[in-house]
Amino acid sequence: MRGIVPDPILDRREKLGFAISSKEILQFSSSWIDEILLSAKERDSGPIEVEAIQRALDATKQSGGEVPSQFWGAITMLRWSEMFDIELQ
Numbered sequence: 001m002r003g004i005v006p007d008p009i010l011d012r013r014e015k016l017g018f019a020i021s022s023k024e025i026l027q028f029s030s031s032w033i034d035e036i037l038l039s040a041k042e043r044d045s046g047p048i049e050v051e052a053i054q055r056a057l058d059a060t061k062q063s064g065g066e067v068p069s070q071f072w073g074a075i076t077m078l079r080w081s082e083m084f085d086i087e088l089q
Helices: 007-011 022-042 050-063 069-083
Strands: none
Touching (some): 022 050, 050 069
């Protein structure tokens, strides 16, 4: 990226991201996530344990806590496999 992005930007040590609330994302996308999990139960979801994800999701909804990042990775993988008709092994 040198030569494209100014050196002072690349050399900065205090790079900041932004925080998101997984609780809010879960609140607004709950039905979408439920659809993904239901579809995964009907198909072979390979190594991803859909029932365990569902239990963790239900517990998180009840507690109002943050959703673990691994949850989002699993949901993304399930959705990706569904969209592109990929069998997980």
